[in-house]
Amino acid sequence: MKVAIVALSGCDGCQYNLVSKEFADLLERDDISLTYWPLAGIGKEVDDVDVALVEGSVLSGRDLELLHRVRSKAKVLVALGSCACLGGVQGALGLSKPVSSHVKVDCYVRGCPAQPSEVIELIKKIAAGLKWIVSEKRFSYIERGGQVIEDELMKFDQLKCFVCGRCVEICSKIGAKVLNYVNRGIETLVSTPYGEPFRKSGCVYCGLCAAYCPAGSITYSLDVDKVLAEIRRGHVSEAYVEPEVIASLSEAEGLDPLKVICGLKAIGFERVTVYDPLAEVDLRTEEVIVARSLAEKKILQTLAPGVKAIEPKLNIPPGVVYITQCLSWKRVLPRVLTAREAQIALKKLNYDTLTDEYPDYVVLRQREVTKVYPPANLTSFRNEKSLPVFEVCPGGCLMGGGQPLSNKKRFSAIFQERVTKLSDIRRMFKVC
Amino acid sequence: MSKSLSWEIPRVAGESKVEVLIYDGSARVTYSSVASLRGFENLVIGRKVSEVPAIASRICGVCSHPHFWAASLAVEQIAGVEASEDTVRLRDVCNKLSFIQNHVIHLGVLAPPDYLSREASEQLAKKSLEINTYLNKVIKLVCGRLTSPNNYSMGRFLSDVSRRVFMSALELLKSVRPHLEGFTERVLDIELPNSRDPSPRYVALSGSTRSTVPRGQPYSLNTPTGRFATTLENYRELFNELHVEYSSSKKCLFLGYPFYVGARARLLSALEYNELDGETRGVVASFEKKLKENPYSNIYAKAIESKLMFDSIVQDVSELSSRDLELQPATTRCASAGLGVVEAPRGLLIHYYEVDKDLKVVRADIATPTVMNTEHVELSATSIAKELLAEGASDSTIQKYIEALVRAYDPCIPCAVHVVKVR
Secondary structure, eight states: OEEEEEEOBSOSHHHHHHOSHHHHHHHHSTTOEEEEBGGGTBOSSOOSEEEEEEESBBOSHHHHHHHHHHHHHEEEEEEEHHHHHHOHHHHHTTSOBOGGGTSOOOEEEOBTTBOHHHHHHHHHHHHTTOOOOOOOOTTOGGGOOOOEEEOSSEEEETTTOOOOOHHHHHHHHTTOOOOEEESOGGGOEEESGGGOOGGGTTOOOOOHHHHHOSSSOEEEOOOHHHHHHHHHHTSOOEEEEOHHHHHHHHHHHTOOHHHHHHHHHHHTOSEEEEEOGGGGOOOOSSSEEEESSHHHHHHHHHHOTTSEEEOOOOOOOTTEEEEESOGGGGGTOSSEEEHHHHHHHHTTSOGGGOOOOOOSEEEOOOSOEEEEOSGGGHHHHOOSSSEEEEOOSTTGGGGOTTOOOOSOOOHHHHHHHHHHHHHHHHHHHHHO | OEEEEEEEOOSSBSOEEEEEEEETTEEEEEEEEOSOOOOHHHHTTTSBGGGHHHHHTTSOSSSHHHHHHHHHHHHHHHHTEEOOHHHHHHHHHHHHHHHHHHHHHIIIIISGGGTSOHHHHHHHHHHHHHHHHHHHHHHHHHHSSSSSOSSEETTEESSOOOHHHHHHHHHHHHHHHHHHHHHHHHHHTOOOOOOOOSOOOBOEETTTTTOSSOOSSSEEEEETTEEEEEOTTTHHHHEEEEOOTTOSSOEEEETTBOOBOSHHHHHHHHHHTTOSOHHHHHHHHHTHHHHHHOGGGHHHHHHHHHHHHHHHHHHHHHHHHTSOOOOOOEEOOOOSEEEEEEEETTEEEEEEEEEOTTSBEEEEEEEOHHHHHHHHHHHHHHHHHHHHHHTTOOHHHHHHHHHHHHHHTOOBHHHHTTOSOOO
8 A cells, every 4th residue: 555645834743743663663564655755755756645644734826736636646635633634723824724625535633743643543444444433523513413302392402412411410310311422422412212202211301401401402392372372262360389480480580479479460360379289298107208290209219119109189170270390290280381481471571560469379388398309318307297308309399490590690599599589488478 | 157956855844945056167055945834923913922832832843842932931021920940940851852852853864865875774764763762752751742742831831740750751761872872873973075164153042052941031142253142122133034035934144144053053152162061072072173164064963962962851850850849930020022042953943922911912023943044054055066066066966965965954944934924
């Protein structure tokens, strides 16, 4: 196999790095011969070669002429180093363009300077007739694969994803372990197992991945317009709202909790009930832990299979919209809005016109609650008075997957304010 | 009757061309780079001054280490940072390692075919590659990378160069020693053509055989006519740069005269200014006549210098490995401009930067050894061409001798062509 090393405009660093014993040993092989390398005084003109390593970028007509000549003579043209692959430092001035913008490049060895070991491996591979794997795909985003994984509730557009890994982290942290990385190197993607829809891959629909995604590639279907249309048609007139939702909406929109209730009425709900799903839980046996939602029950059963878990039985009459922080209720109840959807609806209002309004009914729990996470702590938290409740989301239901977007950046600041608002609400409504 | 010979020179870094104009028994040689301009001085304009050393080290893949140090010295002057004593010594070790690597490639791969038979050249090349295998490992160990090193930073080293690193480096250097001694002896046995140097003016940093990266301003320069202190204010008066039409690189004169820099200049200046120890002085003194008179003798100078620097590296590394290092830089007064002068394998290297109030570069000036040597190369080559013409030599002989002479200076065209202004 004949090899040529050609230098266009550049610093010659990649060539100098090749002056090594390893490269000399490679050239000792019978099947490889170096026919052109001006730096070592080998050859006068580029002749027909199997592999041409081209260093540097095209700065002048002379470079361009040489490059075209090399392309016509070489079976495989390798762009060697950053200058050839990307235009290099002189390319930053707008003086030069990468080799690939002038001729077809078969293979890229990137780096400033290109690693000699990579070059040597590449030549060995080509000589052995194997397909080379060194390639520069990093800068061609369009080539990256991806599909849309969706079902009736969740949608994940892999083309929008830039593989930051926040969803993978949170999904594995809560124990659902649905989203994970697939493929290797530059082709790494985030995906459900085998790209199956969420409902087939064990998703609990906690909605945390959608809440944590900074690129908006994971979303859940929004029912705001549907519900508003139903209100207009008079099909629904009442809303059951979780106190956590009022607290988080109040924090996110900078409104007083009573103004949030006024806002909900302004949307079109005639009656608003503050409804805590734990209010109607009746615990008779000791070996039971309460899961706040379907999602949490499912995860609890995975994490601690021996523990008996119950979920609250929601007593929501037909024709009532349930406004919750947990996305998973959308799978069992006909009309559910998440707090984030409620935020979208509220944003259409003029906040100056809102006044303080009290809820029509308040259904709050009367027992103390002990939040239990992880389930290993279950026994240590149990006592007669308090209700053991399992909350899997980091920060609990106040920071759940369906909660609204906040203007604040720090997780702890958002959490603290929501905790304060929630205790305000409990105090306020117990009085009324 | 007049005729001209023109050809490109292989086996040098970058593309360059020699043109010999022969007329009425006399001759005139011009040496020019044909590589396109790369405009590094324009590239750094508008950049934050702290980014400059990393960009500057990309000027040349062959001597990226000294470019980094020269830019660092200038930038440190601007930022008001002063490197510690140990950092300066460590820098010197890194720079000297790159010197030996450069010299060994030049003496083993590029130059020998001019003077030796094919078999002898190949033997020398093999030896040089063996030495380089070890040297590359040492450089990677201490500097992070062979070209465009990534362990350097303004005022300090990025990762701790620990005792363990020094011990491993010493082990590797031990393995290099026998190879290097044999190699330099073989190079010193080469018989060089005779020629007379038409302009025996050299310029080298004072004490460059001991330390190639100085502490900072003022930079003292040794010349045959005395010592000159170079500072921000007067360096332009000392070094005059000229544009020439036939080349894409500039030329440089020292106080209006052609001069040479590099290994030969460093050794001669050390000899003249008593900067050498007893034994080394004896070795250099035995070559003094050849070094002074014959421009080809840069080959010898490189071989002697490699050996000299190797000993100094081993000494420094063993000393540095025996104690904890103080690498924390000190702070001094900031300035709006900075000058860095260091010795590169091919000779003196000057970097100058000027910044605005946001510490962004508004002006840059880089003078490289190849640019400084160009006028001297032309003078020496012209003199040789005239001698050969007088002897009635053929065109091919003239070509051969001039090509060998140019190569003996070890020009580096990527360094030289960064300087032309983009219009």
